[in-house]
Amino acid sequence: MSDTIVQPAPSHWRRLTAKAFAPTMLVAGTVILLNLIRMISSMVLTRLLDVEIFGVVGVLTSIAIVFTMISDLGFVAYVVRSHEGVDKRFLDEIWTLRLIRSASLSAILAACAWPIAAYVGQPALAPAIAVFGICFLFDGLTSMAVATSERSGRIARISLFDVLTTITQTILTIAFAWALRSYWAMIYGMLLGNTIKVVLSYAMFPDSARRWRFSAARAAELWRFSRYITGSSILTMIITQSDKIALSRFLPLNLFGLYVIATTLAQAPTAFTSAYANRVLYPIYARIVREQAGALQSRYYAERRRISLLYALAAGGLVTMAPVVIELLYDPRYRGASLYLQILAIGSIPALNTQAANAALIAAGRMWTTLISNIVRLGWLIAAGTAGYLTFGPTGLILAVGTVEIAAQAYYWFALGQARLLALREEGLMIGTAVAGAAIGKAVAMVALNFIH
Structure with a gap:
């Protein structure tokens, strides 16, 4: 009799586990957890830092988003949609193109930091803008694992990656804020957090190692796919950042x-x-x-x-x-x-x-x-x-x-x-x-x- 009672339990447990790890539940659960982490971070940081510092970080973030959106080539969407999305040579070529784009953005933002700071009416922010641009380089150095995992439906691994990187960056930012009490705390937290993100993007995903492999033909093919995405991203940048650019002045x-x-x-x-x-x-x-x-x-x-x-x-x-x-x-x-x-x-x-x-x-x-x-x-x-x-x-x-x-x-x-x-x-x-x-x-x-x- 006891066997009859106990036997259904594993099956019931498997059904509950399957539902909990269904893609939709994983995405919803991850977003809820990430938002909870960000709210806790915001509550702590607003008690450590003055309101004006959040205004400075808002300016820096808007500048970074502008540069990101005007150079968006839809790398993830391209990998997910392509029939070659699991081929190693294909992924090497896309990783190389993304790294070129990211390194270029870091260099351009560093070169333009002073005129940009003058334009937004905050000339003292020029060094911070130049240093903040290094985040682009870290983005280009990360693996292609997020794109390949989205294509193959490995949502659990991506979710764990997002949670670990967010927790790490949050802890680092709070530690720097406690010590420095300035906007540099936010910048240092992001940079060190992104360094750890690069490492985890290779350590957490199998077959994630990539090598330099430039292909002009692949670049042309990517552009044919992404030209609408790039144009749309430029418009998205104007739509989502024009208010911040205007309000930061007004x-x-x-x-x-x-x-x-x-x-x-x-x-x-x-x-x-x-x-x-x-x-x-x-x-x-x-x-x-x-x-x-x-x-x-x-x-x-x-x-x-x-x-x-x-x-x-x-x-x-x-x-x-x-x-x-x-x-x-x-x-x-x-x-x-x-x-x-x-x-x-x-x-x-x-x-x-x-x-x-x-x-x-x-x-x-x-x-x-x-x-x-x-x-x-x-x-x-x-x-x-x-x-x-x-x-x-x-x-x-x-x-x-x-x-x-x-x-x-x-x-x-x-x-x-x-x-x-x-x-x-x-x-x-x-x-x-x-x-x-x-x-x-x-x-x-x-x-x-x-x-x-």
């Missing part, structure tokens, strides 16, 4: 520091949308297209329905819960970030829809849709941002930034319709769920703020 560093903190928190849900779309949905959609292209229409929503609804509920709740989040995480000096977070969180609601649509359309070979969607975003940012700034000042510009993804969603509905992937019932269900999440979040916030205050 706002004093303490207020800009509040905006940077709000931006970091608002990126928590979109970090999930990016990871889920790139690491789970895109490989699935690409495999469907490679093996049975006609099935994409029936599986586009089916592969993500449950996750999309849960995400919509949480994203809607974040908009109305933003003041509670700021009150719980920070001391009163940072209370002004709550309005910025509420506005920016609006853009997180359609983010999973747009990311999923982009993944499906790229997998289907419609590379131009990413570029066009960013043209739509840019048009909205120029029109709404200009009107908002003239009417409400910097807050009006932030409102345009927070709603830019709504304009992109409208375009993706059109693009999905052209590709015969759009289902209005599915889209309406997700919108209704987000509204419900906002209503629940508002009710919770009203009760919570009464207790906090």
